[in-house]
Amino acid sequence: MKSFYLIIKMILVLLIPALGRAVSPMDYYNNLVAGGFYPGYRDGAFALARFNNPTGLAYDDTGDKLYVADTNNHRIRVIDLNNDNNVETLAGSGEPGNADGLFEKASFGAPVRLAFLSGNRLAVFDQGNNLMRILNLATRKVSTVPGNFTLWDMAYRSQDDSLYFTDTAQKSLSRLDLKTMAVTVVLSKDPSVPAPQALCLCGDKIYVADRDLPTVYEVVQDNAGKEKTVSLKEVSQSGNILEMACSDGVLYALQSGSIPIARLDSPKAKPVTMGTVWGLLVDNNHPGTETFFNYMPGLPVGFVSDPNESKKFIVTGASIRPHSILNIKDYDFDLYYKAYANSEPGTVVMDYAYPAEKPKGTYRIFLVGDSRTYVAPKVVPGPPYSDTNTFSGIFSNTLRSDTMAKQLELFLNTQAAFKGVKTHYEVLEWNRKGEAFPSYANYELPPIVKKYHIDMVLGLVGHTGYMDYFMKPVTKEGIPIYGVDAEFMLKPLSKRVPSGPAADLYAIYKKKVKTDTEKYTYPGQESAWGFSIMQDPDYAKDLIEMTGRRMELLSEKIQGYRSSDGPAPKLVLFHAPFRAWPDFVADFWRDLSVQYHIPYIDLTEAYDALSISYYPAATRCCDGHYTAYGSYLIGYLLSQYLVDDNLVPFEKPIHDKK
Secondary structure, three states, X not given: OHHHHHHHHHHHHHHOOOOOOOOOOOOOOEEEEEEOOOOOOEOEOOOOOEOOOEEEEEEOOOOOEEEEEEHHHOEEEEEEOOOXXXXXXXXXXOOOOOOOEEOOOOOOOOEEEEEEEOOOEEEEEEOOOOEEEEEEOOOOEEEEOOOOOOOOEEEEEHHHOEEEEEXXXXXXXXXXXXXXXXXXEEEEOEOOEOOEEEEEEEOOEEEEEEOOOOEEEEEEEEOOOOOXXXXXXXXXXXXXXXXXXXXXXXXXXXXXXXXXXXEOXXXXXXXXXXXXXXXXXXXXXXXXXXXXXXOOOOOOOOEEEOOOOOOEEEEEOOOOOOOEEEEEEOOOOOOOOEOOOOOOOOXXXXXXXXXXXXXXXXXXXXXXXOHHHOOOOOOOOOOOOOOOOOHHHHHHOOEHHHOHHHHHHHHHHHHHHHOOOOOEEEEEEEEOOOOOHHHHHHHHHHHHHHHOOOOEEEEEOOOOOOOHHHHOOEOOOOOEOOOOOHHHHOOOHHHHOOOOHHHHHXXXXXXXXXXXXXXXXXXXXXXXXXXXXXXXXXXXXXHHHHHHHHHHHHHHHHHOOOOOOOOOOEEEEEEOOOOOOOOHHHHHHHHHHHHHOOOEEEOHHHHHHHOOOOOOOEOOXXXXXXXXXXXXXXXXXXXXXXXXXXXXXXXXXXXHOO
């Protein structure tokens, strides 16, 4: 009987699926590529795979596979970036040794450096054996380069099919010709670089940094004469450089000490500040926060640039996850740390310095609006939030990472990772304090949409900006110009009214208002923001037509920037309750969106239902701008609506579809 129950139990185990869910790699600013907190050895899903002190890294020539020197496991591993970062063992038995032959039977002794070579080969420096090994990925065989090697770093240059490597002990930079397997010394005991350590190729240029001295040099090899001469060209100065990498022609350094990553694009290195969901790592470096990156001198690490995305790097040896592979991004987080950082029209977006070229598999949203989109104070005591009860405090003491655009980006990517969706999302931001979205949208947004390959413009609506029709000349497109025409404003109101719906609206207004309107700047000036116009049904038809024309024209303009690999950009409008504005604002925009066939998201019901739970969702002053908690709520709600209404690509794996 006991055996019978055991059989039944085994059948049930096989039939009942295990509770759980496959998670895709997250794409935000600092992410897990593969591995865990504790050392181990396991292939499979990226977050379940285990490494033991991984160091050297190398991409293949397609950028689809990332090879890892799993040092203390004595193996070479490969991460399939096109398959949710699934991890497999490429070569190595797991026992230390130096056996050549088939990948499965070959052995390594603490491999620490990798370089991908032309001809589908991989070079491995086997530190425990002082050997250079070559993995032929086509024949799946390992061979050993004759001779003993000692080195810190190495880089492959396809122009001469050679491996360049530094040796701090021998105080040299050398070259291994992979055709002849001959080794020649490029630099030796040079006083400028007495102990060459970090090495990098940027294009076809070779760069070297010393272990002890601060100057980084380009190594210039002159082949004009009978004898090859070598000179050093100073590039930048930093310190304690362990590794270097190149992205978009810019040199970066991974280093020990208080500045883990630096940009070497000026005479003096610039620290690279890493962003998180709660601000800057350097600003939150207090005893209660676990150190993110902290590298020790003399310990091998991995540092390579992602060939698929500029300003993105893969690292190993991070103190927070020493047995994992991580990626990080350099988006000038410190430059745009505080949310109120305006940009000139047509230049760059108003938040982080996203690369203009959109990364593969990325869907870009352009969230635009007014001050509500970037004001997000935490309303807690102490710096930098000590002055949050005044306009100056609200606008200056607020973090970019807390704005609704950044929260939407975080929630979309979290949801995608949790549900196994391969699409990644970036939410860029643009705003104009005190200006209605329709007032500037047609003039400022299209160039940015084109430059950054935007897929969706997501506009926070409120006031219509209808006053522009009475304060500015109208273009041939039938919308007001952008800017100020002082001479135009000297005319009486009746002489500034354009033909069409604006004239109809003015005629109705003249009948309703008993006072002299000639000195008014615009109809409805006697009511704050002209809300009396928006709520009066007599004006609705004309006002919707005036505003809708601008939105229709914007939609047409951005659709002209269709990319070759996707649909045309689209315009989506959304409304969030705002204490200073009445409920009819949402109704107005709903009617407009229906008439002009523009997708519209109304957050009123959900926001009102949940804002008390997110208290304080609004500030006590300043018209009740959203706090960071209000921005969290709006970002979360938007992420749900965009997915549920199929406004963003969110394709689930086949096994998850119902």
